[in-house]
Amino acid sequence: MDVIEFYDKDRPYYELSNYYPTSIYGYPTSEHYYQSMKYDYTGNTDIDNEYADQIVAQNTPNKARILAGQLIKGGYKWQLELNDIIKYYKERGIKIRPDWEDVKDNIMRRAVFLKFNVNETLKQLLCDTKHSYLVEDSPRDSYWGVGKDKTGQNKLGHILMETRFILCGIYNIPAPSDYSNWVIPGHLLMAANPGRGLDDSGKKNNWKTDLATKYILSGVDTFISLQEEVSGNPYIPYQITGTVNINGIVFRKYGKVWGYDLGVTDDSSIIILAKAIIRLLSMNRKVMVHCEGGKGRTDTVIAVVLGMLYYLKPQTAMTLAQSTSDTRKSKRSYPQTKEQTDQVTRILSMNMDVLKDIQ
Numbered sequence: 001m002d003v004i005e006f007y008d009k010d011r012p013y014y015e016l017s018n019y020y021p022t023s024i025y026g027y028p029t030s031e032h033y034y035q036s037m038k039y040d041y042t043g044n045t046d047i048d049n050e051y052a053d054q055i056v057a058q059n060t061p062n063k064a065r066i067l068a069g070q071l072i073k074g075g076y077k078w079q080l081e082l083n084d085i086i087k088y089y090k091e092r093g094i095k096i097r098p099d100w101e102d103v104k105d106n107i108m109r110r111a112v113f114l115k116f117n118v119n120e121t122l123k124q125l126l127c128d129t130k131h132s133y134l135v136e137d138s139p140r141d142s143y144w145g146v147g148k149d150k151t152g153q154n155k156l157g158h159i160l161m162e163t164r165f166i167l168c169g170i171y172n173i174p175a176p177s178d179y180s181n182w183v184i185p186g187h188l189l190m191a192a193n194p195g196r197g198l199d200d201s202g203k204k205n206n207w208k209t210d211l212a213t214k215y216i217l218s219g220v221d222t223f224i225s226l227q228e229e230v231s232g233n234p235y236i237p238y239q240i241t242g243t244v245n246i247n248g249i250v251f252r253k254y255g256k257v258w259g260y261d262l263g264v265t266d267d268s269s270i271i272i273l274a275k276a277i278i279r280l281l282s283m284n285r286k287v288m289v290h291c292e293g294g295k296g297r298t299d300t301v302i303a304v305v306l307g308m309l310y311y312l313k314p315q316t317a318m319t320l321a322q323s324t325s326d327t328r329k330s331k332r333s334y335p336q337t338k339e340q341t342d343q344v345t346r347i348l349s350m351n352m353d354v355l356k357d358i359q
Helices: 030-036 046-057 060-066 077-091 100-117 122-130 155-168 210-219 267-282 296-309 314-325 339-349 352-356
Strands: 004-005 133-136 180-184 187-193 222-225 243-244 247-252 287-292
Touching: 030 046, 030 060, 030 100, 046 077, 060 077, 077 339, 100 122, 100 155, 100 267, 122 155, 133 155, 155 180, 155 314, 180 296, 180 314, 187 210, 187 247, 187 296, 210 243, 267 296, 267 314, 267 339, 287 296, 296 314, 296 339, 314 339
Parallel strands: 004 133, 187 287, 222 247, 222 287
Antiparallel strands: 180 187, 243 247
């Protein structure tokens, strides 16, 4: 597999860096956006908002990072000026978002997605990397990059490859079965009922070697069922309403809320469920959402999750949900009913401030 490393301004693919200058809805770089979100959140104070504005106003992403981290340093005149700003706002009680460590990966997902979604030139550059493994070759950061010893987590590289899949349909992890597809590769899967008792050829199979086993082997540790009905060979844990934990694998049934095939539920229930899924992603759970065929009800939830996670308009969210499901070998069109389309449109047409904050 080809590897593309990026980091410094004078090296190829600097455009992949969060420091690359490109406006994102008024933020000078994706780094400015990401760092300002430490103070721009539901429940913050006016002083926190002021400080977030100070971060966005910085003329370099590095200064934005220093302010957001409240890093007091000596040296250059500009650093001393930043020190004064930090001290002033610390005295006024600024606080980093309390759950920042829990939500920062999802906030980075949004920052990176918005960067490439609003700029066609950058989007094409990302798509042109094709199946290359993307690496932030930062010697200073072993979380977002690989660090000095090259053994870091490379979280930014992975999020870029996730974004490449969503925007370009390119990724290196195949779906576990013909009846499933990745939405966020390695993290969020949508699928048909895992207890159908069918193998990839459509033949009846024993549930102990059925589709669910493939999903668990692919890393899924949280199953979310939208089904009230039971058909075929039912997956045993779903006979119990509520949450079941079996050897660390969590099964959660929302069917009583949702109803039957081709159905819809109330808007507030979908919003609660979408926020729960986004929170599970923050916890690094590997989530699979399914109904019977893995389209209508599932795609409705997935479109809302994408809209809330990436701050998207309804049609964009539904188009992305469709494009990810189009990577499935067993294809069916979405939406399946006008009611489902209307529900996604209604929820994602809410006051965008309601959707802005990643929970």
